[in-house]
Amino acid sequence: MIAVALFELIIFFHEGGHFITAKKSGIKVNEFALGMGPKLFGFTKGETTYSFRLFPIGGYCAMEGEDEDSENPRAFNNAKIWKRMIVIIAGAVMNILFGLVLMMITLLPQEQFASTTVAEFSPSSFTAVTGLQAGDKIVKINDYAVNTSTDFSFALYTLPVSEVDGSELSIYKEDCAFDLYVRATELVDEDTTEEQNSALVKSLQTAQTEIAKADSKDSAYKVFSEYYNSLADILGKEHAEEIPEIEERETRQRYRTDMTVIRDGEKVDLQNVDLLTLKKSADDDTPQLQIDFFIEPIEKNIGTLLQQTFASTVSVVRMVWGSLIGLIKGQFSLNDMSGPVGIASAITEVAGESLRTSGFGSAVNSIVYIMMVITINLGVVNMLPFPALDGGRFLMLLIEWIFRKPVPRRVESVINTIGLVLLLGLSAVIAVKDVWKLFSGG
Numbered sequence: 001m002i003a004v005a006l007f008e009l010i011i012f013f014h015e016g017g018h019f020i021t022a023k024k025s026g027i028k029v030n031e032f033a034l035g036m037g038p039k040l041f042g043f044t045k046g047e048t049t050y051s052f053r054l055f056p057i058g059g060y061c062a063m064e065g066e067d068e069d070s071e072n073p074r075a076f077n078n079a080k081i082w083k084r085m086i087v088i089i090a091g092a093v094m095n096i097l098f099g100l101v102l103m104m105i106t107l108l109p110q111e112q113f114a115s116t117t118v119a120e121f122s123p124s125s126f127t128a129v130t131g132l133q134a135g136d137k138i139v140k141i142n143d144y145a146v147n148t149s150t151d152f153s154f155a156l157y158t159l160p161v162s163e164v165d166g167s168e169l170s171i172y173k174e175d176c177a178f179d180l181y182v183r184a185t186e187l188v189d190e191d192t193t194e195e196q197n198s199a200l201v202k203s204l205q206t207a208q209t210e211i212a213k214a215d216s217k218d219s220a221y222k223v224f225s226e227y228y229n230s231l232a233d234i235l236g237k238e239h240a241e242e243i244p245e246i247e248e249r250e251t252r253q254r255y256r257t258d259m260t261v262i263r264d265g266e267k268v269d270l271q272n273v274d275l276l277t278l279k280k281s282a283d284d285d286t287p288q289l290q291i292d293f294f295i296e297p298i299e300k301n302i303g304t305l306l307q308q309t310f311a312s313t314v315s316v317v318r319m320v321w322g323s324l325i326g327l328i329k330g331q332f333s334l335n336d337m338s339g340p341v342g343i344a345s346a347i348t349e350v351a352g353e354s355l356r357t358s359g360f361g362s363a364v365n366s367i368v369y370i371m372m373v374i375t376i377n378l379g380v381v382n383m384l385p386f387p388a389l390d391g392g393r394f395l396m397l398l399i400e401w402i403f404r405k406p407v408p409r410r411v412e413s414v415i416n417t418i419g420l421v422l423l424l425g426l427s428a429v430i431a432v433k434d435v436w437k438l439f440s441g442g
Contacts, residue, residue, distance in 0.1 A: 017094030387419025
């Protein structure tokens, strides 16, 4: 129920954008409705009826002369074209502005913000031996510009997994570094002190640096051999009777990407940087990507709060566009799309998990974040130049402005009807899919 109310709140802001600009433009608004279908209750104030309708899956702002010609001088069709354009785009603009506010709310509790600059590497890092260095500021991943941590996350977590040549030097170096990490975890026990743990991490990071510089498998293995028993020395443990060989296989699964970084003030292009790729579990070989380095924090103050709010909102807009392009290219499928049922389910699930693991404040913040993504998504998608969407209507007005003549009402009506039928069909398919996932536990 809460999820439904939050979804309708987003619709309220969207339709409210149309409503306010219509009123300010002198256009008559016949009805402002939340929900669709039969009217549950409502009231009339002035010339406008305000109503709540049965199905909480949307809303509308019905203006005089919007869908048919009207002789009323205050009808939408008789308003100046620039006013009509403003009214049409106002819903999307209001969604983005609401998204800005929600983004700031999600950022306020944070003690500091995430940058895109590498601070240091984890002891099990792949990236440390395949090109990335501490101090690198990541500005591009696979041709996707990275300006914020949101860009960074979206670019990485939309990477496809690749089958790569298991005999590559880079793979061999990854295995050398990772096997040293495994050796360290085997040596650590309940008697290991914090000082010894810190010394182990430092030793592993030093080994990573040396392995990264290796120009052959022999030189990489030499570093591996030297550090294999030195890790035991740190903990006062016995040396291994024999240094193990590095296992090589024909192919490996890797999340591999090209990156552009700023290093010492200059742009550097890195090819074939591998991300830490692990199995989902001992019984499931599904590859899982893990970020294997830490990033530098950004100090929180009023200036950085405002900067991060605007920059992160722009990043979410880009993320929505990137997702739409990915859908067209086949990178995402219908199964990745959700309607009101799926959104409500997601809000409930995320809120429940956050409440269970992190407390009430975290649950609220998670809900606000999802709302922020949804409202920006609604604003962006609604401005697509597709019939029946605001973007399609805006395109019609743009044609009228260019040719100084409106698109014939009958033609516009047919186009919008076709678009509406297609949208309703897609919505129905997504709704059935969401309901099936909900009851099947998918």
